[in-house]
Amino acid sequence: MTPNRLVILGAQVWDPEGDVHAPSRRDVLIEGTTIAAVLPPGDALTATWLAAQPAPEVLEATDRLLMPGFVNAHFHSYDGLMKGLLEDMPFDVWALHSQPAYFGKRSRAEIRARTLVGAIECLKHGITTVQDMNSLVPMDEETLDVTLAAFAEVGIRVVFSIALRDVAALDIAPFMAADLPESVRALVEGSPRDPHADLAFVERQIARLAPLPSRLHWALSPSGPQRSSATLLEGIVDMAQRHSLPVTTHVLETPAQRAKAQSLYTAHGGSMIRYMASLGLLGPGTTLAHGVWLDDEEIAMLAESGASVVHNPMSNLKLKSGVAPIRRMHDAGVNLALGCDNCSCGDCQSVFQAMKLFCTLAAVTDPSPAGLHATHAIEAGTLGGARALGLEHVVGAIKPGMRADLCLIDLTDIAWMPLNSVARQLVYSETGRGVETTIVDGVIVMRNRKLTTIDEDQFRAELADVMLGFRRDFAQVTQANAPAVAYLLEANRRVGNAPLGIDRFIRS
Numbered sequence: 001m002t003p004n005r006l007v008i009l010g011a012q013v014w015d016p017e018g019d020v021h022a023p024s025r026r027d028v029l030i031e032g033t034t035i036a037a038v039l040p041p042g043d044a045l046t047a048t049w050l051a052a053q054p055a056p057e058v059l060e061a062t063d064r065l066l067m068p069g070f071v072n073a074h075f076h077s078y079d080g081l082m083k084g085l086l087e088d089m090p091f092d093v094w095a096l097h098s099q100p101a102y103f104g105k106r107s108r109a110e111i112r113a114r115t116l117v118g119a120i121e122c123l124k125h126g127i128t129t130v131q132d133m134n135s136l137v138p139m140d141e142e143t144l145d146v147t148l149a150a151f152a153e154v155g156i157r158v159v160f161s162i163a164l165r166d167v168a169a170l171d172i173a174p175f176m177a178a179d180l181p182e183s184v185r186a187l188v189e190g191s192p193r194d195p196h197a198d199l200a201f202v203e204r205q206i207a208r209l210a211p212l213p214s215r216l217h218w219a220l221s222p223s224g225p226q227r228s229s230a231t232l233l234e235g236i237v238d239m240a241q242r243h244s245l246p247v248t249t250h251v252l253e254t255p256a257q258r259a260k261a262q263s264l265y266t267a268h269g270g271s272m273i274r275y276m277a278s279l280g281l282l283g284p285g286t287t288l289a290h291g292v293w294l295d296d297e298e299i300a301m302l303a304e305s306g307a308s309v310v311h312n313p314m315s316n317l318k319l320k321s322g323v324a325p326i327r328r329m330h331d332a333g334v335n336l337a338l339g340c341d342n343c344s345c346g347d348c349q350s351v352f353q354a355m356k357l358f359c360t361l362a363a364v365t366d367p368s369p370a371g372l373h374a375t376h377a378i379e380a381g382t383l384g385g386a387r388a389l390g391l392e393h394v395v396g397a398i399k400p401g402m403r404a405d406l407c408l409i410d411l412t413d414i415a416w417m418p419l420n421s422v423a424r425q426l427v428y429s430e431t432g433r434g435v436e437t438t439i440v441d442g443v444i445v446m447r448n449r450k451l452t453t454i455d456e457d458q459f460r461a462e463l464a465d466v467m468l469g470f471r472r473d474f475a476q477v478t479q480a481n482a483p484a485v486a487y488l489l490e491a492n493r494r495v496g497n498a499p500l501g502i503d504r505f506i507r508s
């Protein structure tokens with residue numbers, strides 16, 4: 001059977017090695033899941049394709065910009081229903097309200113709905129690959145299968161990882177008052193898990209779901225080194241080697257996490273990065289989410305090891321975690337990716353927001369030109385993300401042989417009028433409003449801003465039904481955990497003011 005053919009005619013096609021302010025017009029030929037050719041207008045091969053039978057689908061793309069689909073390299077689908085429910089909370093207080101362990105088992109309808117909310121918002125913003133670091137609660141095949149089925153149905157590419165942690169405590173737990181009431185201690189310390197059982201679960205799923213469909217990829221995720229025993233981390237390193245899988249984990253997101261690293265890893269100079277290196281957990285296959293509280297020596301180690309960092313500027317700001325030293329990482333040569341993180345701590349799956357903050361936050365620490373330009377933000381949102389997820393030869397660029405993961409942006413939108421620089425207006429002017437068509441694996445999953453893979457009106461009705469129960473349960477969790485909030489805020493204030501060797505806040 002002949003694979004489907006798609007021809008995109010006459011778009012300005014993003015090419016980081018070409019003119020980034022005025023990309024050339026190209027015709028892009030897609031065969032099945034893959035980009036077959038990128039040609040100047042009028043090429044004979046395009047004419048041959050257009051005349052062939054069966055006729056290919058044609059997208060007339062004059063006045064459109066064709067971008068590689070964006071890569072959202074750090075995301076959690078589990079709190080997709082919590083958009084807009086929380087604000088003005090530092091990280092650990094937010095965690096108390098949002099972590100799936102506090103909510104227990106959810107219905108199939110709710111798991112499907114929460115997954116679709118995040119995935120649809122990604123596709124609407126031209127994100128074609130998303131890394132879902134998913135805390136499966138409970139850790140069972142039903143929860144996993146419903147989640148993966150929702151991603152498959154909507155048609156997005158997913159790098160899926162099951163977040164493992166056998167140390168259940170909130171990061172800030174050791175810094176809480178000694179006279180903490182027992183009931184509050186139980187809330188913040190959680191229950192430890194058996195690392196062998198959880199590693200075996202992940203191993204079984206890798207075997208059970210093989211071979212993977214073409215839009216699904218595995219990664220492995222300890223939730224964070226400080227939330228994992230050495231047994232768990234060593235098990236993940238072993239599994240990553242045996243299956244050639246990338247590892248992505250939260251690292252040094254908050255001041256409490258740096259303080260904890262200093263007290264936990266004394267044998268490694270108080271450095272989480274040195275500790276990770278000692279376990280073989282630092283290398284080109286490793287991606288660190290956040291890295292706000294990395295110091296210069298740790299940044300140099302990352303650069304040397306080839307590890308990547310996913311910058312999540314929106315959630316870092318909303319959760320009061322501080323400003324990540326992105327300029328230093330960039331200068332050191334660390335591969336940078338972008339993430340939009342949870343739906344409840346950035347509240348929007350938009351790489352446009354992340355790209356704009358990537359460039360502009362550099363001014364927080366330095367009034368001089370930073371050398372962080374729109375092109376660097378675009379690289380982080382496309383190829384940098386692909387590299388971080390082990391997909392640099394699969395997605396992130398518009399070249400023959402790459403998967404056809406693409407988005408078309410409407411250059412007649414006011415964000416592009418007048419059109420002075422494609423690179424700069426993509427980062428500083430476009431909000432996502434101009435994303436008109438999204439293509440994943442050669443399939444048009446959004447056309448004229450409407451998804452083709454699911455009925456959005458029907459989904460809205462489904463979601464309204466699910467929210468009746470979810471809002472009730474959210475209120476119950478909030479009420480049950482309320483006694484811990486004041487203690488957490490006090491500990492957060494103390495850790496936030498503790499000398500940590502570096503600072504990621506501007507104190508006034």
Ligand SMILES: [Zn+2]
Pocket residue numbers: 074075076133250289341342
């Ligand atoms: Zn995260």
